[in-house]
Amino acid sequence: MNFSNEELLDMYSDIVKSRVLGEKIVEYIFSGKIAGAIHPCLGQEAVSAGILTAFKKSDIITYGTETHRAQTVMAHRVGWKPFIAELLGRTGGCNDGISGEYHIHDLKNGQLPAAGALGGTWAEIAGFAWALKNDGKKRQIGFAPYGDGAISQGATYEAMNIAALFKLPILFFIENNGIAMSTPVENQSPLENLADRAAAFNMKGVTVDGDDPVAVAEAVLNGMELAANNEPNVVEVKTMRWEGHYVGDPQKYRDLSYKEDLVSICPVVRFEKRLKALGILDDEIIKAVRASQTKEIVEGFDEGLSQNVATKEQVLDYNRVYSNNAGGEL
Amino acid sequence: MSEMSVMKALNLAMFEEMAADEKVICMGEDLGKQGGCWGTFTGLQEKFGENRVLEFPILEAGYTLFSVGAALGGYRPIVEFMFADFVTLGFEGIVDIAAKIRFNSGGVDSCPVTFVLPQGGGGKSGAHHSQSVEAWFANVPGLKIVAPTTPADVRAYYRAAIRDDDPTLFIYQRATMGLTEEVPDELDEVPSLQKAGKIVKTGADLTVVAYHRALVNVKAAAAQVEEETGKTIEIIDPRVLIPFDKEIVFDSVKKTGRLMVAHEAPERGGFGAQILSWVVENCMKELKAAPVRVSGVNSIIPFGDLEKYLYPSVEDMKAGILKALK
Numbered sequence: 070m071n072f073s074n075e076e077l078l079d080m081y082s083d084i085v086k087s088r089v090l091g092e093k094i095v096e097y098i099f100s101g102k103i104a105g106a107i108h109p110c111l112g113q114e115a116v117s118a119g120i121l122t123a124f125k126k127s128d129i130i131t132y133g134t135e136t137h138r139a140q141t142v143m144a145h146r147v148g149w150k151p152f153i154a155e156l157l158g159r160t161g162g163c164n165d166g167i168s169g170e171y172h173i174h175d176l177k178n179g180q181l182p183a184a185g186a187l188g189g190t191w192a193e194i195a196g197f198a199w200a201l202k203n204d205g206k207k208r209q210i211g212f213a214p215y216g217d218g219a220i221s222q223g224a225t226y227e228a229m230n231i232a233a234l235f236k237l238p239i240l241f242f243i244e245n246n247g248i249a250m251s252t253p254v255e256n257q258s259p260l261e262n263l264a265d266r267a268a269a270f271n272m273k274g275v276t277v278d279g280d281d282p283v284a285v286a287e288a289v290l291n292g293m294e295l296a297a298n299n300e301p302n303v304v305e306v307k308t309m310r311w312e313g314h315y316v317g318d319p320q321k322y323r324d325l326s327y328k329e330d331l332v333s334i335c336p337v338v339r340f341e342k343r344l345k346a347l348g349i350l351d352d353e354i355i356k357a358v359r360a361s362q363t364k365e366i367v368e369g370f371d372e373g374l375s376q377n378v379a380t381k382e383q384v385l386d387y388n389r390v391y392s393n394n395a396g397g398e399l
Numbered sequence: 400m401s402e403m404s405v406m407k408a409l410n411l412a413m414f415e416e417m418a419a420d421e422k423v424i425c426m427g428e429d430l431g432k433q434g435g436c437w438g439t440f441t442g443l444q445e446k447f448g449e450n451r452v453l454e455f456p457i458l459e460a461g462y463t464l465f466s467v468g469a470a471l472g473g474y475r476p477i478v479e480f481m482f483a484d485f486v487t488l489g490f491e492g493i494v495d496i497a498a499k500i501r502f503n504s505g506g507v508d509s510c511p512v513t514f515v516l517p518q519g520g521g522g523k524s525g526a527h528h529s530q531s532v533e534a535w536f537a538n539v540p541g542l543k544i545v546a547p548t549t550p551a552d553v554r555a556y557y558r559a560a561i562r563d564d565d566p567t568l569f570i571y572q573r574a575t576m577g578l579t580e581e582v583p584d585e586l587d588e589v590p591s592l593q594k595a596g597k598i599v600k601t602g603a604d605l606t607v608v609a610y611h612r613a614l615v616n617v618k619a620a621a622a623q624v625e626e627e628t629g630k631t632i633e634i635i636d637p638r639v640l641i642p643f644d645k646e647i648v649f650d651s652v653k654k655t656g657r658l659m660v661a662h663e664a665p666e667r668g669g670f671g672a673q674i675l676s677w678v679v680e681n682c683m684k685e686l687k688a689a690p691v692r693v694s695g696v697n698s699i700i701p702f703g704d705l706e707k708y709l710y711p712s713v714e715d716m717k718a719g720i721l722k723a724l725k
Contacts, residue, residue, distance in 0.1 A: 172503045176507070189464045189495070192462075197469065200472020204472070227460055228461055230458065392509040
């Protein structure tokens with residue numbers, strides 16, 4: 070698949086945006102401005118950049134959730150400012166800062182409800198994909214991502230079984246960063262490639278380099294086309310988590326020698342080299358992209374932090390819990 | 400009017416709602432040619448097609464979650480669990496996902512799924528096939544619980560549950576599936592889930608709140624006690640547990656000064672404890688005696704006829720009524 074120079078530079082812009090967002094999340098957590106255990110995307114930026122490129126390039130509309138480390142994709146769906154405000158627990162968030170980033174839900178923007186316990190959203194998205202298909206909505210699909218950890222959950226097998234049986238328009242996407250909280254992938258699955266699980270349901274499954282945004286974009290675009298033709302399938306991308314499970318996690322469970330030379334494994338640096346070799350990127354553009362992405366994200370954080378947090382009345386609003394008919398009493 | 404069983408009422412309600420709204424769909428196991436494990440789905444797939452009556456493999460967790468996705472896609476799913484006990488596998492989809500859809504969307508989206516749970520004893524089916532599950536869910540904000548008993552009420556409140564925009568558990572009892580009564584051919588109006596309590600019979604000396612087979616047994620016991628003592632007993636069928644019609648119960652207790660609550664679920668943490676708490680909090684001045692609970696034993700349900708040792712019988716109800724009248 071060919072990407073124009075313009076698309077490649079946009080992809081570069083997204084990979085940098087993911088990096089800056091990850092760095093800012095770490096910074097704001099350490100300065101006490103973000104509550105909760107947020108999982109930054111550092112090391113996995115190529116995954117989000119590849120997904121976003123596919124979403125922008127294709128005419129296929131996706132409805133889905135994201136892995137917690139694909140925050141750039143979440144932000145793309147719900148809007149950067151509403152995303153950052155939700156992350157900060159402020160009223161400008163897509164749910165007034167009340168549900169929080171990891172329970173994000175914004176259907177009008179294609180963001181299906183996230184779930185705390187992992188595994189279930191694959192089946193939830195399959196139900197939504199069924200509705201799309203049953204309504205005859207062409208070139209609209211479910212996009213169902215999970216990490217290597219979540220797909221050991223039984224519900225993911227049930228979802229793949231249902232999708233294959235009903236021939237649903239859905240792409241199952243596995244962001245394999247090699248570790249689920251503290252448990253390495255080799256302690257979770259006997260398989261070399263997790264996409265091989267697709268074979269059990271007579272579905273196609275591919276595994277690609279998740280640190281190459283072009284490879285991710287190509288695989289996602291192919292998977293989206295298959296899904297749009299009612300051929301559910303699995304795309305696995307292999308990447309590496311740099312941070313702990315949460316910011317500040319000392320990672321006592323892991324050999325941390327990779328940290329001595331992050332440049333050699335950095336997906337951003339690798340992509341920069343590639344684009345430089347193509348003659349479409351130089352140090353000046355690199356500086357400019359970083360500056361503009363940093364500016365947008367910092368402005369988002371500043372604006373979010375200037376907003377209020379929800380009031381008790383907003384949180385305990387009966388209409389936020391029930392649609393009707395419950396007697397007006399929580 | 401025609402003579403109708405609970406089983407037939409369930410079937411009729413689905414025919415009516417599927418005809419009224421093309422977005423109503425059914426999902427569960429063996430719903431096609433078999434018509435559901437209990438026959439309650441008989442004829443629905445034939446009439447409305449495979450895209451509206453979805454027969455699933457055995458994957459309760461999967462199709463519970465699927466139903467939420469379909470609801471977000473604009474559908475109004477009815478989701479059957481063959482036995483209410485099997486809802487353990489659907490817990491995440493109901494408790495964590497369906498119940499939180501409205502909240503996590505900022506009050507924008509609704510989740511109009513009806514989870515159908517045939518529960519309790521009567522089938523002599525033992526530990527994994529006879530439990531009463533209403534209290535498992537009563538502690539989860541965001542859900543509604545509908546639990547009618549008689550054929551006419553089952554038909555009306557099943558339709559109300561399907562029409563409700565929130566995730567609703569529709570719980571009926573297997574032991575009373577064969578209960579029959581005259582049911583109107585047309586339902587004038589689908590009722591509201593609010594203020595759904597019904598005074599089954601009026602009385603002056605004791606208020607009894609009961610549902611499902613406990614209600615049937617209470618009626619029989621109350622008739623005996625009234626004949627033997629000359630006292631009169633007011634019986635209330637709440638029909639809907641959440642939102643609970645507190646007023647009808649408070650008004651009755653303020654009149655009688657006495658309360659008994661009865662259900663088949665185990666006593667500990669049961670919904671009866673909740674009703675009793677509300678009454679004590681609101682009617683303490685009028686209460687002449689300590690309220691009484693009659694419920695299932697806090698134990699595991701054995702197989703076969705032995706199940707009778709777990710569930711409250713007519714005699715147990717009678718003992719409870721006499722105690723409450725003291």
